[in-house]
Amino acid sequence: MTPDTYEPRQDLQDLQGPEAGEPEATRRNAGETESSRASRGWWDGNADEYQREHGAFLGDDRFVWGPEGLDEADAGLLGPAAGLAGRDVLEIGAGAAQCSRWLAAQGARPVALDLSHRQLQHALRIGGGVPLVEADAGALPFADGSFDLACSAYGAVPFVADPVRVMREVRRVLRPGGRWVFSVTHPIRWAFPDEPGPEGLSVAASYFDRTPYVEQDETGRAVYVEHHRTLGDRVRDVVAAGFRLVDLVEPEWPDWNTQEWGGWSPLRGHLIPGTAIFVCERD
Numbered sequence: 001m002t003p004d005t006y007e008p009r010q011d012l013q014d015l016q017g018p019e020a021g022e023p024e025a026t027r028r029n030a031g032e033t034e035s036s037r038a039s040r041g042w043w044d045g046n047a048d049e050y051q052r053e054h055g056a057f058l059g060d061d062r063f064v065w066g067p068e069g070l071d072e073a074d075a076g077l078l079g080p081a082a083g084l085a086g087r088d089v090l091e092i093g094a095g096a097a098q099c100s101r102w103l104a105a106q107g108a109r110p111v112a113l114d115l116s117h118r119q120l121q122h123a124l125r126i127g128g129g130v131p132l133v134e135a136d137a138g139a140l141p142f143a144d145g146s147f148d149l150a151c152s153a154y155g156a157v158p159f160v161a162d163p164v165r166v167m168r169e170v171r172r173v174l175r176p177g178g179r180w181v182f183s184v185t186h187p188i189r190w191a192f193p194d195e196p197g198p199e200g201l202s203v204a205a206s207y208f209d210r211t212p213y214v215e216q217d218e219t220g221r222a223v224y225v226e227h228h229r230t231l232g233d234r235v236r237d238v239v240a241a242g243f244r245l246v247d248l249v250e251p252e253w254p255d256w257n258t259q260e261w262g263g264w265s266p267l268r269g270h271l272i273p274g275t276a277i278f279v280c281e282r283d
Contacts, residue, residue: 023215023223030212030225032161036115036136038214038222039159043116051096051122057259060126061101065153065183066275067264070251072102077181077249077279078149084108087148090173092137092166092182093155097123100130111147113137114155137166142173150174152182158226161212163234167241171282180243180280186250186273187231189263196265201272234278243280251275 030038043050058064063072073081078089085107091100094112096119103110113133114120120132135141137156150170160166170180191207193200208230215224229237238245253269260266264274 023217025213025215027209027211028214030161030214030222030227032138032165034222035159035161035212035225035227036138038225040115040117042224043114044118047095047116047118047122054261055096057261058096058098060096060098061105061128063099063102063153065249065277066251067257067259067261068251068253068269068275069257070249070275070277072099075249077247077277078151078179081106084149088146090140090142090147090150090170091155092150092152092170093157094123094132095119095155096126097128097130097132098126099151099153101126101128104128104130108149111142113140138162138169140169140173144172145175146173148175148178150178150180154183154185157182158184161225161227163227163229163237164240167237167243167280171242174282176282178282180282181277182280183275183277184234186276187229187234188272189274190228192263192272194263196260196263196268198267200263200265200268231276234276238278238280242282244283245278246281247277247279249277249279251277 065072065075072078078084084103087108089103089108089110091110091112094100094114097112100110100112111131111133112123113135115136117134120134123132133141138160156166157163174180188207191203191205193204210228213226214222216222235245250273253266258266268274
């Protein structure tokens with residue numbers, strides 16, 4: 001899992017400008033090529049720190065949908081665990097392939113795909129024999145109808161300028177009746193500062209402002225890009241790609257989870273949703 005927005009966006013209204021050598025946070029347009037290049041560079045450069053900081057929570061072979069800790073073993077959003085044996089599954093934005101290892105343990109045949117070479121090196125470090133593929137989610141290097149299921153836990157979708165293109169690619173490589181399940185930051189979070197404490201509970205920006213969040217270097221080159229879609233936008237994207245939306249899951253924050261992770265925290269999690277999980281099917 002590569003939980004994209006687990007690293008906090010700052011409230012842009014409070015930014016005082018970047019320190020020397022630090023990227024500048026702004027809101028501006030960013031197209032497909034720029035977004036893809038920024039994502040590859042950011043995850044290659046931050047994969048080591050990310051795995052050090054969050055690897056214990058993610059585990060080596062656990063399938064977690066988001067910071068709340070919702071586990072696929074309990075949620076069964078891909079279907080009953082007992083029914084995964086023998087199924088071909090594509091994980092998009094796999095990071096160190098933790099979710100794919102869990103799928104393999106259930107008897108599935110997963111393939112872990114990620115844009116970041118360094119993230120996939122961590123998958124090799126952990127091991128487990130899951131096939132790894134370095135590729136862009138908008139151009140999946142697989143034949144039509146190659147998979148029974150596809151999943152993405154905070155991977156790819158929020159980073160791309162054209163999510164419908166990604167979902168159409170997912171639909172293409174799925175067999176009829178295949179299920180596509182993906183999690184993203186809950187869209188309502190974009191209206192709030194990305195802070196775990198009380199300051200993260202007051203609306204600071206328009207929920208309807210779809211201008212991408214961009215961190216750029218001193219030359220104006222994007223080094224991190226994240227795209228905002230409203231909840232309605234996400235639903236329309238799913239339908240436009242040819243999927244049928246069968247469920248929308250908004251995990252509640254469990255009492256056992258006392259961690260803070262970027263802007264996610266028990267305080268905020270008990271009051272507003274932090275993750276949205278879309279369960280889709282290809283007819």
